Amino acid sequence: MKQTADIQVILNDKTLSRDLQSIAxxxxxxxxxxxxxxxxLFETADLSFVGALANFIREKKHGDKTYFNxxxxxxxxxxxIYTCKFCSYSRLIKQRGDDSWEYTxxxxxxxxxxxxxKPVTEVHIVGGVLPQYDLPFYLEFFKKIKxxxxxxxVKALTPVEYHYIFKKAKVSYTEGMRLVKESGCESLPGGGxxxxxxxxxxxxxxxxxxxxxxxxxxxxxxxxxxxxxxxMLYGHIEKYEHRVHHLNExxxxxxKTGGFQTFIPLKFRNQDNEMSHLTESTTVEDLKNYAVSRxxxxxxxxxxxxxxxxxxxxxxxxxxxxxxxxxxxxxxxxKIYSMAGSEEKNPALSTQELVExxxxxxxxxxxxxxxxxVVTDFEGVEFEEDxxxxxxxxxxxxx
Ligand code: V47
Ligand code: SF4
Numbered sequence: 001m002k003q004t005a006d007i008q009v010i011l012n013d014k015t016l017s018r019d020l021q022s023i024a025x026x027x028x029x030x031x032x033x034x035x036x037x038x039x040x041l042f043e044t045a046d047l048s049f050v051g052a053l054a055n056f057i058r059e060k061k062h063g064d065k066t067y068f069n070x071x072x073x074x075x076x077x078x079x080x081i082y083t084c085k086f087c088s089y090s091r092l093i094k095q096r097g098d099d100s101w102e103y104t105x106x107x108x109x110x111x112x113x114x115x116x117x118k119p120v121t122e123v124h125i126v127g128g129v130l131p132q133y134d135l136p137f138y139l140e141f142f143k144k145i146k147x148x149x150x151x152x153x154v155k156a157l158t159p160v161e162y163h164y165i166f167k168k169a170k171v172s173y174t175e176g177m178r179l180v181k182e183s184g185c186e187s188l189p190g191g192g193x194x195x196x197x198x199x200x201x202x203x204x205x206x207x208x209x210x211x212x213x214x215x216x217x218x219x220x221x222x223x224x225x226x227x228x229x230x231x232m233l234y235g236h237i238e239k240y241e242h243r244v245h246h247l248n249e250x251x252x253x254x255x256k257t258g259g260f261q262t263f264i265p266l267k268f269r270n271q272d273n274e275m276s277h278l279t280e281s282t283t284v285e286d287l288k289n290y291a292v293s294r295x296x297x298x299x300x301x302x303x304x305x306x307x308x309x310x311x312x313x314x315x316x317x318x319x320x321x322x323x324x325x326x327x328x329x330x331x332x333x334x335k336i337y338s339m340a341g342s343e344e345k346n347p348a349l350s351t352q353e354l355v356e357x358x359x360x361x362x363x364x365x366x367x368x369x370x371x372x373x374v375v376t377d378f379e380g381v382e383f384e385e386d387x388x389x390x391x392x393x394x395x396x397x398x399x
Contacts, residue, residue, distance in 0.1 A: 006052065009052070016049075022037075023037050023040070023041065023053070024049075027295060028056070030060075032298050035248050037296075038244045038247065038248075038295070047291075050321075051291050051320060053295050054291035055321065058294060058323070058324055062324045066324055066365055068326045068327060068328060068358070068365065068367060069122055069328045069367065070121055070328055070329045070367065070375075071120055071121065071123065071124050071329065072115055072123055074108055074111050074112070074123060076125070076133055077103065077127050077130050078099075078100055079095075079096060079100050079128050080129050081130065081131075082208045084194070085204045085275050086273055108141060109144055112145055112148060120329075121151075121152070121153055121375060122152070122153040122369070123152055123154055125157060126156070126189055129160060131168070133165070134169065135165040135169040135176065136169075138156070139179060139180070140183075142180070142183040142185045143184055145184065146183075146184035153370040154184055155187045155370055156180075157185070157188065157189075158191040158214075159188075159213060159218065160192035160208045160209055161192075163209035173216060177217065177224060178224065187228055187229075187370055188218065188221055188226075190230045190231035190263070191231055192208070192214055192231075193230055193231045193246070195233060195234070195238045195246055196212075196215070196246045197238070200242050204233075204237065215249060218259065219256065222253075222259025223257065227260070227261050227370075228259060228260060229260065229261055229263070229304075230262075231263070231265070231266050232247070232263075232265050232293075234265055234266070234267065235280060235285065235289075236268040236278055237278070247297060254299045254300060260300055261300075261301065262303065262304045262325055264303075265290060266306065266309060267281055267310055268280065287318060290305065290323050291322045302325045302372070303322050303323050303325065304323065304326070304327055305319075305327075306327050316358075329350065364377075364379065365378040
């Protein structure tokens, strides 16, 4: 269901510059746009223009289908040896105190067990980097999860952690990723990417893995036949050219491996971090960023809006600006964004709430698993009122 201008209106608009006309023609014909085109879109195109093009691509790929999954997060610790300037979540080891946590293996297995009998399909594991969370620890943790609940998909750790734990264990990236796969980790989340360009990365995240290392670890993982996600942290000190460079690095790797499933733009939130003096991007900018990402990343199947970060209303609008995925039901188990100033203080949505949120903007909710297999197509499914149960009671409608 379109909420933006029709692409035909754009194609017939004689007031557009030749360059924008040419980009619209490329999109209409399914041709790839260049880095220069993407820069031009960021710098000169208005929101309705990029929205129309992005929505055209979104609907060509997915129609009104809008995906989500049922997952929970485990964040082993919020202590971290690194000092990323945008991070509101981590505490340095010397700040160990009331607002920090370090879960043991048993603590984390208890979290996994607390979901026994609940219809979640994925556990998303990511947190700070600390020496005790080393390669043997994580390999054992993945094995324990799979032994306890074999069908639960383990989506775990980013190249930031992998780079650190492999170095400490003195294993190569290739050997390390092979062990990780063998132990039951099935995909990588998209975190740690930030901005690949060294000019920006060295200022905001100078002491963790480089952009090249992030890309190399994902490439090795893809070559093992595995899938992963990608993110970009935007709306801080980067310029449009850095965003385009980042998107282009992802597009090049995707051309080589095809291993990325989804791209997730992450809006910089400015509460309680070393970049709090920066003004956050506007919602117009956020939507434009989704749209240009959708247009540029022609070889990515999915663009995800992470609703705990941007809030539910913006996530709904984003579905008309290239986004086809809203992440998961997230049972209040991530602290990353509430600590950084998101309007979602306790991010939890029941399946019923998420389904209704998608339907209210005219889209079709589909529950997927991590690899985008359909778990439930909610077409014609109504809900029985059950306020106590945080899952859902879906009843097929018999017409
Ligand atoms: O890498 C940290 C970001 C990321 C802030 O793959 C911040 O399905 C904004 O990657 N403002 C971790 N962003 C989260 C992540 C993710 C989230 C949802 C789904 C998936 C997926 C991956 O969070 C970090 C960093 O880029 N982050 N602090 C902040 N103040
Ligand atoms: Fe540590 Fe990740 Fe925060 Fe950087 S973003 S300080 S690596 S927890």
